[in-house]
Amino acid sequence: MALKILQSFVSSVLILWCLSMLLLLDQVSHKTALASTRLGGNETDRLALLSIKAQITHNPTLITSSWNDSLHFCQWKGVLCGQRHLRVTGLNLESYNLAGFISPSIGNLSLLRIVNLTNNSFQGGIPHEMGRLFRLRVLDLRINLLEGQIPGNLSHCNNLRILSLDKNKFIGNLPKELGSLSQLVELTIQLNNLTRAIPASFGNLSSLQRFSIAWNMLEGNIPGSLGSLKGLRFLVFTGNKLSGIIPPSIYNLSSLVLFWAPYNQFHGSLPQTLGLTLPNIKTLAFVENQLSGFIPRSISNASKLELLSLARNNFSPGVPINFGNLKNLSRLDLYGSGLGTGDINDLNFISTLVNCSKLIGLYIGNNSFGGVLPNSIANFSTQLQLLTVGQNKLSGSIPPDIGNLVSLNTLSLYGNQLTGSIPTSIGRLHKLQDVAFGKNKLSGEIPSSIGNLTLLNILGLEENNLQGNIPSTLGSCQGLYWLELYGNNLSGSIPREVIGLSSLSISLDISRNSLSGPLPQEVGNLRNLGLLKLSHNKLSGEIPSSLSSCIRLQYLYLDNNSFQGVIPQSLESLRGIEELDLSYNSLSGEIPKFLGIFSFLRKLDLSFNDLEGAIPAGKVFQNASAISVSGNNKLCGGIPALELPSCPDEKPRKKKMPLRPALLIPIVCGVLSIILTSSILSLCWLRKMRKQPSVASSSMDSWRIISYNKLLKATNGFSSTNLIGTGSFGSVYKGILNPIDQKAIAVKVFNQQRKEARKSFLAECKALKNIRHRNLVKIITACASVDFQANDFKALVYEYMENGSLEYWLHPVLSQTGHEQEQQKSLNLLQRLGITIDVAAALAHVGDFGLARLLQQHDISELSNSQISSVGTKGTIGYIAPEYGMGNEVSTNGDVYSYGILLLELFTGKRPTDGMFIDGLDLHKLAKLALPERVMEIVDQNLLEEEERASINSSNQMKNEKNQSTTLRQDKFKHEVFPQLKCSTFAHSIFY
Numbered sequence: 001m002a003l004k005i006l007q008s009f010v011s012s013v014l015i016l017w018c019l020s021m022l023l024l025l026d027q028v029s030h031k032t033a034l035a036s037t038r039l040g041g042n043e044t045d046r047l048a049l050l051s052i053k054a055q056i057t058h059n060p061t062l063i064t065s066s067w068n069d070s071l072h073f074c075q076w077k078g079v080l081c082g083q084r085h086l087r088v089t090g091l092n093l094e095s096y097n098l099a100g101f102i103s104p105s106i107g108n109l110s111l112l113r114i115v116n117l118t119n120n121s122f123q124g125g126i127p128h129e130m131g132r133l134f135r136l137r138v139l140d141l142r143i144n145l146l147e148g149q150i151p152g153n154l155s156h157c158n159n160l161r162i163l164s165l166d167k168n169k170f171i172g173n174l175p176k177e178l179g180s181l182s183q184l185v186e187l188t189i190q191l192n193n194l195t196r197a198i199p200a201s202f203g204n205l206s207s208l209q210r211f212s213i214a215w216n217m218l219e220g221n222i223p224g225s226l227g228s229l230k231g232l233r234f235l236v237f238t239g240n241k242l243s244g245i246i247p248p249s250i251y252n253l254s255s256l257v258l259f260w261a262p263y264n265q266f267h268g269s270l271p272q273t274l275g276l277t278l279p280n281i282k283t284l285a286f287v288e289n290q291l292s293g294f295i296p297r298s299i300s301n302a303s304k305l306e307l308l309s310l311a312r313n314n315f316s317p318g319v320p321i322n323f324g325n326l327k328n329l330s331r332l333d334l335y336g337s338g339l340g341t342g343d344i345n346d347l348n349f350i351s352t353l354v355n356c357s358k359l360i361g362l363y364i365g366n367n368s369f370g371g372v373l374p375n376s377i378a379n380f381s382t383q384l385q386l387l388t389v390g391q392n393k394l395s396g397s398i399p400p401d402i403g404n405l406v407s408l409n410t411l412s413l414y415g416n417q418l419t420g421s422i423p424t425s426i427g428r429l430h431k432l433q434d435v436a437f438g439k440n441k442l443s444g445e446i447p448s449s450i451g452n453l454t455l456l457n458i459l460g461l462e463e464n465n466l467q468g469n470i471p472s473t474l475g476s477c478q479g480l481y482w483l484e485l486y487g488n489n490l491s492g493s494i495p496r497e498v499i500g501l502s503s504l505s506i507s508l509d510i511s512r513n514s515l516s517g518p519l520p521q522e523v524g525n526l527r528n529l530g531l532l533k534l535s536h537n538k539l540s541g542e543i544p545s546s547l548s549s550c551i552r553l554q555y556l557y558l559d560n561n562s563f564q565g566v567i568p569q570s571l572e573s574l575r576g577i578e579e580l581d582l583s584y585n586s587l588s589g590e591i592p593k594f595l596g597i598f599s600f601l602r603k604l605d606l607s608f609n610d611l612e613g614a615i616p617a618g619k620v621f622q623n624a625s626a627i628s629v630s631g632n633n634k635l636c637g638g639i640p641a642l643e644l645p646s647c648p649d650e651k652p653r654k655k656k657m658p659l660r661p662a663l664l665i666p667i668v669c670g671v672l673s674i675i676l677t678s679s680i681l682s683l684c685w686l687r688k689m690r691k692q693p694s695v696a697s698s699s700m701d702s703w704r705i706i707s708y709n710k711l712l713k714a715t716n717g718f719s720s721t722n723l724i725g726t727g728s729f730g731s732v733y734k735g736i737l738n739p740i741d742q743k744a745i746a747v748k749v750f751n752q753q754r755k756e757a758r759k760s761f762l763a764e765c766k767a768l769k770n771i772r773h774r775n776l777v778k779i780i781t782a783c784a785s786v787d788f789q790a791n792d793f794k795a796l797v798y799e800y801m802e803n804g805s806l807e808y809w810l811h812p813v814l815s816q817t818g819h820e821q822e823q824q825k826s827l828n829l830l831q832r833l834g835i836t837i838d839v840a841a842a843l844a845h846v847g848d849f850g851l852a853r854l855l856q857q858h859d860i861s862e863l864s865n866s867q868i869s870s871v872g873t874k875g876t877i878g879y880i881a882p883e884y885g886m887g888n889e890v891s892t893n894g895d896v897y898s899y900g901i902l903l904l905e906l907f908t909g910k911r912p913t914d915g916m917f918i919d920g921l922d923l924h925k926l927a928k929l930a931l932p933e934r935v936m937e938i939v940d941q942n943l944l945e946e947e948e949r950a951s952i953n954s955s956n957q958m959k960n961e962k963n964q965s966t967t968l969r970q971d972k973f974k975h976e977v978f979p980q981l982k983c984s985t986f987a988h989s990i991f992y
């Protein structure tokens with residue numbers, strides 16, 4: 001009985017236990033089931049973010065380092081979550097310098113609303129999976145390196161408000177599917193490589209307010225359907241190949257604030273009602289199309305207009321606009337649009353501009369406008385900075401009160417028929433930089449008040465009837481680099497202050513006047529001048545020997561004066577001379593022999609002087625059409641074509657070749673050390689180069705000057721991702737000029753805030769234009785223009801040095817290029833030797849031009865401006881000769897010193913700025929101390945190892961590849977292995 005009770009008790013307990021267990025289990029499993037349904041979404045988000053992270057290959061700011069499991073993903077940097085369900089709604093990774101690909105997993109972030117990856121270096125395509133993000137409102141991928149086609153299935157993101165793809169490398173067409181994005185407010189795809197036509201379906205983007213496809217290669221017509229986008233405010237077609245007639249429906253978009261269509265191939269005329277149908281328009285630009293017909297009179301009604309640019313079209317004559325109502329007008333550009341008739345009423349519209357109190361720029365040049373230059377110009381807004389009315393048919397005089405326009409920095413009246421004198425009030429225009437009054441009929445004296453214009457850069461008064469003296473006050477214009485006074489009736493002597501103005505660098509032309517007296521010694525100050533023309537005056541006395549300091553002269557014309565005496569021997573330093581005209585003077589003595597050595601001289605006129613003796617031998621004298629010596633009765637010899645009598649006493653002339661024996665020394669001594677041999681070899685090369693005829697030189701004319709727009713596009717809008725480096729004179733960007741050949745260029749943009757930079761541009765341009773040498777970075781083209789804000793823009797375009805700098809190859813570990821040092825080999829002996837030879841060859845070439853001096857001068861001025869210690873990062877420190885630091889003149893010796901330091905660096909592997917060089921020890925001393933016994937101690941260890949390895953390899957290969965080593969040295973090294981490296985030190989000094 002008791003047992004039974006016990007049994008039932010136990011079983012009931014068991015049952016109870018089982019039941020409670022079951023209940024418990026059920027509860028638990030219920031809970032887990034709940035949990036797992038919740039977990040699905042947020043876990044997907046976490047995994048998607050991790051795979052986005054995994055596709056980022058370059059992450060310098062370590063933004064995604066917080067992306068790990070120690071934090072909830074909603075706290076990861078750049079991730080936005082919804083407050084309620086803690087799911088990812090936004091990804092803001094802008095400007096973190098990220099590189100890599102956009103992971104397709106982004107399509108799994110199903111609640112995503114905002115994606116902002118602007119200003120990084122993402123590459124590859126936009127993943128198709130993005131098309132799943134139907135909640136997406138903002139997709140901002142501007143300023144990356146994205147490529148491929150724009151996926152049409154982005155049209156599934158039908159909540160999209162903003163789609164910005166500017167400054168990438170997208171190709172193909174604009175997908176027509178995008179036309180279904182009915183919520184889209186902003187669509188900008190500027191600066192890509194899109195082709196083909198704009199889809200008509202875009203007319204369905206009914207919410208669109210901003211649409212820009214500037215700077216692509218789109219073609220075809222603008223679809224008329226765009227005229228149904230009634231909310232459109234900004235519409236930009238700039239810089240494509242669009243053609244045809246701009247559909248009239250566009251001009252009915254009354255909400256338009258900005259409409260730009262420059263640099264396309266549109267034709268047809270502007271609708272006469274334009275000013276009425278676009279009541280909100282602020283900027284309207286059609287520059288460089290083929291528009292014709294009359295300019296609409298109704299523009300007078302577009303009262304909000306700030307910018308109107310109709311330049312370079314073929315409009316019918318007449319400017320029927322009354323600008324009086326356009327109170328906000330700041331720029332009016334009618335340049336070269338065919339608007340003049342030559343009639344006296346052509347400029348009637350000018351007086352209506354007097355009311356435009358915000359006018360900053362007025363460009364009406366090159367239109368054949370007739371009539372007089374209205375006095376009302378003097379009543380324009382005092383904010384006016386640019387006034388260009390050149391190349392018209394204007395008569396009358398310059399308004400005497402032009403001095404009212406106190407903000408003017410550019411004033412061009414060039415190429416008209418203006419009479420009267422230059423108003424004295426011009427001296428009040430303290431901000432003037434560029435003045436062009438040339439080719440008019442101005443008379444009277446040049447007002448001395450012109451010396452007040454201390455910011456003046458360019459002064460052109462040529463081809464007028466100006467009289468009196470050249471005002472010595474011009475000497476105060478210490479920024480003047482271009483002075484043209486030729487073709488006037490100026491008299492008196494040349495003021496010392498003017499001929500000694502060392503800022504003059506492009507051109508000083510005062511020919512065809514009646515200037516008299518001697519050429520002042522101060523001419524020697526013109527160290528940077530390229531062209532000096534004093535022809536057709538009454539100058540007398542001797543040619544001053546100080547002229548020898550003008551080492552950058554390329555063109556020197558002293559003809560048709562009364563110079564006497566001999567041609568100074570000191571002019572031997574003018575090695576860059578291309579044209580020299582001394583004809584029609586009274587020069588006597590012999591023709592200097594050095595003229596036969598000048599390698600660039602291609603035109604020499606010595607005719608009608610009193611020169612005597614033998615015609616020298618050498619380059620220019622071998623070409624009868626390059627020289628003229630007629631009218632000198634005592635000359636003899638020369639090539640038969642000159643038809644001169646042979647010289648009575650024809651002794652074989654001794655060639656004056658200094659330093660020749662030095663060449664023998666190394667041969668006699670044999671190989672002393674690696675360094676010694678290589679330097680001497682290089683020196684030989686250097687001398688050989690000096691004797692060789694010049695490598696092809698070309699002139700500025702053959703240059704294709706490139707537009708600002710092209711450079712903008714080539715460099716992705718000068719984006720920071722394209723920036724290679726910045727220096728004291730500006731920034732250098734990498735770019736692709738021609739999308740077809742994909743050849744990289746380096747664009748050096750000069751910092752226009754700095755006067756020296758501007759000078760440097762002109763100097764560099766001028767100097768480099770003629771230098772073509774296989775060992776120098778090739779300058780491809782140049783750009784001197786204005787940017788979109790009408791600021792001065794100057795840039796030089798070079799070949800891009802794919803292999804980086806010599807610095808990078810010599811000091812791989814410390815190089816700052818940020819590139820991976822994958823399988824970085826150090827340079828072997830032959831390679832290093834080759835570099836020294838190539839640099840020497842280039843140096844000889846540059847030396848002929850004084851270019852090195854020019855470039856170094858900048859570095860030196862840099863030195864004196866800032867603390868020596870703070871410029872430690874500059875490449876030239878350590879290379880410049882010690883005497884430069886003490887303010888000595890820059891000289892060829894200095895160049896040779898720098899070259900020597902480079903040699904030592906190449907073979908010791910030590911930078912001249914190495915930390916070991918303290919207490920008076922420097923690289924030069926180190927080498928000197930080690931020579932000759934302990935050379936091996938200072939030779940670059942890498943070099944020794946490399947040579948050891950090479951000798952092992954080569955002994956193995958000897959048998960089957962006999963001749964290869966020479967081939968390798970000669971060709972492979974020079975042309976394949978390091979095609980760009982040859983002159984990287986120069987690349988350096990040119991770029992920074």
Ligand SMILES: *[C@@H]1O[C@H](CO)[C@@H](O)[C@H](O)[C@H]1NC(C)=O
Binds near residue numbers: 073
């Ligand atoms: C996912 O959601 C569940 C349920 O709300 C929550 O318990 C869990 O912590 C979440 N996980 C993450 C990583 O947010």
Ligand SMILES: *[C@@H]1O[C@H](CO)[C@@H](O)[C@H](O)[C@H]1NC(C)=O
Binds near residue numbers: 094116118139162164
């Ligand atoms: C993306 O981020 C940048 C930088 O913060 C910002 O200027 C830009 O307006 C953002 N894009 C959008 C569409 O909001």
